[in-house]
Amino acid sequence: MTEHTHEFQAEVAKLLDIVTHSLYSEKEIFLRELVSNASDACDRLRYEALTNPDLIKDDPDFKITISVDEKARTLTIEDNGIGMSEQDMIDNLGTIARSGTSRFSEQMTGDAAKDVTLIGQFGVGFYSAFMVADKVTVTSRRAGEENATLWASEGHGTFVTEAASRDKRGTSIVLHMRKDAKEYLEPARLRQIIKTYADHIAIPVVLKATKEGEEDQTLNTASALWTRPKSEITEEQYTEFYHHVGQAFDSPWLTLHSRAEGRIEYTMLLYIPEQPPFDLFNPERKSRLKLYVKRVFITDDCEELIPAYLRFLRGIVDSEDLPLNVSREMLQHNPVLQKIRNGLIKKVLGELEKKAEKDKESFAKFWSNFGAVLKEGIYEDAVNGERILKMALFNSTASDTQTDLAGYVSRMKEGQDAIFYISGDDLGALKSSPQLEGFAAKGVEVLLLGDAVDSFWLSRISEFDGKPFKSVTRGAADLEKITGAEEAKDETPKADEGEMDRLIALFKTALDGKVKDVRASSRLTGSPVCLVADDGDMDIHLEKLLKAHKQFGGGASLRILELNPKHMLIKKLAASASKNGASDALEDAALLLLDQAHIVEGDPVADPVAFSKRMADFMAESIAV
């Protein structure tokens, strides 16, 4: 028989180098990975057999068998699942198939000690076999096919494949154990590992008898975990199932196991991770929740099952009412699925509300991981958006801990009739925005909205608890009206009103076509100028965001330039305007201050060469010698 030698994909070779030389202490996880793969292979075949029952006719009972050959020092994990063709093996056992593993390889640093810790963080799936074996052979035959293939490797750069024989469908993985991994040939140790890691697996995991007179022994409960009563499931079992179903390695932040009975029956076992999955902000916004029908795995790619804003959920939903031969088309606009989806949203939001109320600290942790995703629901879900808004936490100028809107409203000052916010993508920059100065001086709290998604929901939702949301970078600041604030005493005199009017008129002429208006500001205390959007115009940040996403084609809207009548520079300019009228120096000052206001907003300067020339001239004039 001809043997073909293949090279591992470069990333796999690197990964294997770490895995084979690793001093990773929890080597036993290799068994979890291999049993988990075997169980997935059975799930996939069970699903294919729904439309093609012949595939399992000769061997209908799925099972995973573990056998030990002490003399040969081998451990074999065998399943009668879907199996692999030669090409499947080349594709799956030579490249990086799983997202966790590809993440692992992206994070590899070359520093062995550091990289080893990544094993626990991302998992290495099939390749973890090389932590305990110095040679691995896989014999597999795809269900419905006659030919089998052997795959073998010692984990150094290459693997071979060749034709093989195997009398039934499925896969056997033979691990030639390393000398330091002999413990995994002991039945007692194997029993203990399987109990810990594979009890939730829904098909029997059988340990073959090693001695004459002994019997094969089923090691796990072999019923789908979610079908068991809650009282019989330990926390460890829930966590193990989460690792299996969520391809995760952290502990769940929340476990939600419930059964809906009545006109529509389904069970859900849902988890919210403790750590945010790395693909959370992928543009596809895909969920990985698994849909089962009467214990049979159907798909983990079903958009109709949960809304995108809950895509951080892991786990399963098992329906009693969908037909087993449900197809992708049938899943679309399916009324049963629609009801399950609504039930699921209700349940999850209900649990989150409870947490937000009872365990604020823990909820804040959840929110920092997933708040930005959940907030998408504020504008995407017309029915539940308000519930999400109510539990949402925001940064604010009042304190370093986040606040909910009810908290903000309770702290509103007398005469304050709006919820003030400033939005942007850099919290640090937001905090030092000049537009906040007047609010800070009056002790008026402003929400600092730093997630891109904030601008989107703000464009749809206009109020909370009857109080409108108002951007401090748009429209006039009604700070005078707010009386109940403990105003910091600011005795700084303002520029003379007549002089100020003169200056504003001159600035308007100098900046004609560059700004929408020029006016005196009540929102500034320390900075000389700032830009704001007119009442009817789009918020400055939202416009920038839409442009960045190419969803806004128009030119930049003209802004209003506000001048701080208490600032020394503005006072001097106002006096000069009134005394000397228009001058080149005043025109230069107007243009310089406009550029400065843009710089503070993080905008590029329109004409950097003209800006720097003006700046140099201006400085030269002002330095006395």
Ligand SMILES: Nc1ncnc2c1ncn2[C@@H]1O[C@H](COP(=O)(O)OP(=O)(O)OP(=O)(O)O)[C@@H](O)[C@H]1O
């Ligand atoms: N026993 C098996 N039977 C059939 N296919 C298998 C088996 N073991 C592995 N495979 C195939 O090899 C691929 C790679 O396995 P690996 O464990 O590295 O990642 P994964 O199973 O995709 O990810 P995860 O373990 O996180 O679910 C699998 O996706 C599957 O297609």
